[in-house]
Amino acid sequence: MRARHRFGSTGAGVLALVLAASLVAGCEADEGAVPPRDEPPRTAVDRTLTFAAFGPAPEVDAYRSLVSVYNSLYDDAEMEVVSYSSRQEFMGTMRESGEVPDVFLASGRDLKWLEDRQVLQPVDQLLLERGVDFGDLYSRDSVLAFSSESRLQCMPVGISPMVMFYNTELVDFDAMVRRGLSAPAEEGLSWNFAQFSAAAEFASRPGRNTKGLYVDPSLEGLAPWIYSADGQLFDSSTEPTRLTFSDDSTLAALETVLPVLRDPRLTLTPAQLERRSAVEWFERGKLAMMPGYRSLVPRLRDVPGLQFDVIQMPSVERNATVGELTGMCVSAETRNTAAAADFLVHMASAVSVRRVASEGYLVPANLEVAYSSDFIQPGRAPDHGQVFTNAIRTIVLPPLLDDEPELELTVADELEELLLAPVLTDLEALATEIDEESRTILDPEGLAEEQSESPTGTESP
Template sequence: MVVVTACSNTTAEGDGSSQAVTFMMTGGPEEQAAYEKLVSNFNAEHAGIEVTVSNIPSGGEFRQKLATMFSASNPPDVFLYNFRRLGVYAEEKAVHPLDSLLESSDKLNREDFYPIVLTAFTYQGALQCLPQNLSSPVIYYNKALFDAAGLAYPQADWTLDDFVATARALTQDTNGDGTPDQYGFGTEIETIRLAPFVWGNGGQLLDNPENPTRLTLDMPETREALEWFVNLQTVEHVSPDRISEEASSSQNRFVAGTMGMYMNSRVVVPTLRTITSFEWDAAPLPVGKNPASVLHSDGFCMSAQAAKDPAHLEAVWTFIEYALSATGQTLLAETGRTVPSMISVAESDAYLNSTPPANNRVWLDATANMQAFPIHPTWNTLEEMLAQELQRAFYGEVTIDEMIDAANQSAEEIINGN
């Protein structure tokens, strides 16, 4: 863990002063190296501002540490955060809205960014953070396993039936012990993995995303998509069961070459680039009744405390401007970790030619049918609860109806604050 902090917002530097800006994030070694380079370049170009970066590799520990720091009135000046988890901080006005700073900036414009990411970070009409990336789940696939099975690579118009047939063909029990040695498909069983299939089937997860009063898992279209997703393991057996997944995760199996398809967002690309034994690429999600995708996005957020002093606010905003500029986004895009939120960088060679995967455009194409989870004080808790119930159904521990009943009851308690 790298944790670098500053004791004061202003430190002496000769006859003048230097603004000390703290920046906190979570990520693996590749991400840490990329952001350290970003900060180093910024510091070299901006005399009078010294940014220090703190990386907590575990996402759970990062969120816990951030909550503790806010509770102690000692938050970082800037933190990189997913909009889905922002609800409590936005409701408590713990982050400083960036609308006026963006409007007055001579380096950034709203029109520079994909509209959906700005909308996703907007709460009660105010832009809470500036989006750093634009990602969504895709299907990573092992070309060697497809070739060995005589399968065509996934195309943009492939259907749910095509997907299931492909997963079946890729699932193999080579030693005849009754347990597949090679699985056709795997993913982390989370709400955000289910959502695009629900939306693509015409269903919804909430009755009112902005002001939810209940889940809508019993909506026919939602239940149908839920059953299709769960059946991948309980009926089709193309995905690992709980014991197999705990023994070796789907990500590890894909990297090892024993899984044909793996669903994840852009975050996994630096890890997949360590693969040397086979070629892989990225394909869009299979299409149900309608094409659909779900937004993954992290943003640079400024704590409200950092904005209290005008000089310090200016220093913090200068760093955010730099990080979100074409220079900053190009640097991060070249690492393979991010899909730039700035349209010009996303359409540039720095991103499109950063391979593998060869099909970097798959993430840009997904924006046409992309939806986002809400910023809401209860959403993070709802999402985690629903993921736990979804796992129980996916691994055959409860029926679909039992899962829906349990999730509905828990959701009512969460939404009502019980």
């Protein structure tokens, strides 16, 4: 299942269409000349533009430093930074106020909301006019994620796949091999579900009160396992109307992975999770493995004595994972498009991306930086930082949703039962319940129509 896009089915085709559409538009205007922009005369107000960034303080500070450099180099505008601690805080503020910054970071998950409200100005033509060549420099998945209608809506910035973090003292692959257990041939490379299961058993030691694994009971947490086991999460890759937990392929996937993922001998119990989060148990050396994103790395590096590494998500039938994607967007309402585009080019330069990547949170969509020491950071944990870039090609992009948080909240209780209930009596019935609950968010009109047509009883004669 891929992201919503209404053009070619491969990354190369998408890239070609995005570039061709922009180049044709430019040629039609004046045989390759940069078309004049129909913008109002500059005013003092037009010279002040806002840039909204979100994330951990060190990463936002990196963006601030780049804004300072831009302001020292360009006279056409003065960029002001507005910062938020998280994507949720930023989107909540923008939804409530209706005010859109001139340039802003955006999650791929919010692209549909932004598109539907027509707040985006496509950036492909703006970038091409300024000599930014996508070519092979950007992850195709990141270009796919931020493209629609054959246009690049936002400049790809980050693409972080979910990988498996593991405590190297609790999960010792060499020791597993010596005991005759199945383990990855080389650390940092791919592994299968049987090897993952063996590692969870190996690391679960009642005498030391350690548990082998934890998977978050959420759609995001379950998605890699379902996709890897050849199941599907939604009934459509473009306009989903329900989840598909009760479909044969997804049920089969759950029957394969749940016996391990919900085994109380191997995973954290509800009582343990009430006392501390999974990340806190991992930091204490009591949890061996947990899925996560690159943004977790700096926090774990700060834990004294913690030895950790990363490996790709286990392959059940195929390699698959999910990802966090970020892009840099330009408001359709900005009164200084030229300055906003110049700022975008400044922020997209390899020098700028290296500055942000050096803080350790970002997996750059710019492949030149992603394969550089600025991102890999040899000598610092994790030892196999290249796992993040290697796993990009296994990301499955789900359909874009306008109400993803509401969907997660609607099925939260059922997903907790799926992974944390002491006894799972009827998987198929629970899966059907999850799918039906999802329709209240994904297909409320269709559900209401079915309910109105369904008789609720018969009248007495």
